[in-house]
Amino acid sequence: MTLLDGKKVSEEILLKLASQVSAMQVDHIMPKLAVILVGNDPASLSYIRKKQEACAKTGIAWEQFDFDTTVTTDELIAKIEELNADEKVHGILVQLPLPKHIFTPNIIRAINPKKDVDGFTAYNLGKMFLSTDFEDLASCTPLGVIRLLEYYDIKVEGAEVVVVGHSNIVGKPLAAMLLNRNATVTVCHIFTKNLAEHTKRADILCVAVGKSNLITEDMVKPGAIVIDIGVSRLPNGKLSGDVDFANVSKKAGYITPVPGGVGPMTVACLMENTVKAAKKLNNYKN
Numbered sequence: 001m002t003l004l005d006g007k008k009v010s011e012e013i014l015l016k017l018a019s020q021v022s023a024m025q026v027d028h029i030m031p032k033l034a035v036i037l038v039g040n041d042p043a044s045l046s047y048i049r050k051k052q053e054a055c056a057k058t059g060i061a062w063e064q065f066d067f068d069t070t071v072t073t074d075e076l077i078a079k080i081e082e083l084n085a086d087e088k089v090h091g092i093l094v095q096l097p098l099p100k101h102i103f104t105p106n107i108i109r110a111i112n113p114k115k116d117v118d119g120f121t122a123y124n125l126g127k128m129f130l131s132t133d134f135e136d137l138a139s140c141t142p143l144g145v146i147r148l149l150e151y152y153d154i155k156v157e158g159a160e161v162v163v164v165g166h167s168n169i170v171g172k173p174l175a176a177m178l179l180n181r182n183a184t185v186t187v188c189h190i191f192t193k194n195l196a197e198h199t200k201r202a203d204i205l206c207v208a209v210g211k212s213n214l215i216t217e218d219m220v221k222p223g224a225i226v227i228d229i230g231v232s233r234l235p236n237g238k239l240s241g242d243v244d245f246a247n248v249s250k251k252a253g254y255i256t257p258v259p260g261g262v263g264p265m266t267v268a269c270l271m272e273n274t275v276k277a278a279k280k281l282n283n284y285k286n
């Protein structure tokens with residue numbers, strides 16, 4: 001079994017980005033990410049910290065705007081519009097989830113797609129469905145999975161891939177990106193009748209649900225590539241993926257750990273998107 005080491009791969013991506021950012025700075029382009037945080041949810045704070053650390057490593061400027069949970073949709077949209085108009089800002093990230101009184105799709109819709117480094121706007125999601133050539137600002141987690149597969153030279157074309165979870169930010173865009181690369185893709189979700197029947201067929205199994213130990217050893221084909229995207233916190237405070245790692249790792253050919261798999265890849269791809277957005281917004285060709 002080979003461990004798909006997202007921590008190591010992400011560090012390599014960050015190093016390459018740091019040298020690109022240095023070159024851009026010589027040409028007076030300072031890539032900058034603006035981050036909107038509402039409230040102080042501990043998980044959100046922890047994600048924000050990791051993104052800020054990655055910005056520091058790559059040289060991307062970071063500016064954070066904190067709002068109380070009483071903020072209104074209009075106030076958030078006004079801030080986004082201000083950032084859309086700010087030429088010094090190349091990426092806008094609204095840390096999700098938002099409080100229940102805020103209608104998240106309206107917030108996402110307010111972001112200029114050229115600065116949508118999370119790849120959540122309908123424009124960027126829709127474009128991604130066309131082909132790999134149109135994956136300009138692809139959703140960071142699916143992009144992170146693709147980068148991990150590429151790094152380990154795992155062939156996607158012709159592979160039987162099963163994606164468990166069909167959310168708009170992970171499962172659906174991941175399925176589209178795999179289809180763009182000519183995999184045979186099956187997407188499973190809560191209404192799937194016999195999950196194991198599908199997962200057992202998978203050469204590559206990607207799981208993005210958020211339920212600890214959903215995928216057990218009997219649900220995995222011997223030698224399969226298992227990508228565990230899920231993250232949940234166990235009662236003992238430890239983080240867990242969706243896959244029973246201890247047992248599945250004995251059967252899989254490749255597997256991601258949680259933490260240290262897709263999580264750091266997601267953050268690295270956010271940095272990749274921010275650098276890409278800064279280049280495009282400045283017509284920077286290098």
Ligand code: NAP
Binds near residue numbers: 168210263
């Ligand atoms: P989500 O919106 O809650 O989506 C979960 C998906 O799993 C839904 O499509 C849901 O179907 C499906 N599902 C729920 N129970 C299931 C079951 N028993 N069998 C099969 N499918 C089931 O969550 P998300 O935003 O996609 O995130 C999924 C997980 O990935 C979470 O644990 C999240 O923390 C993690 N995540 C990790 C990263 C990272 O960087 N590592 C990034 C993003 C998300 P229905 O919609 O039909 O209920």
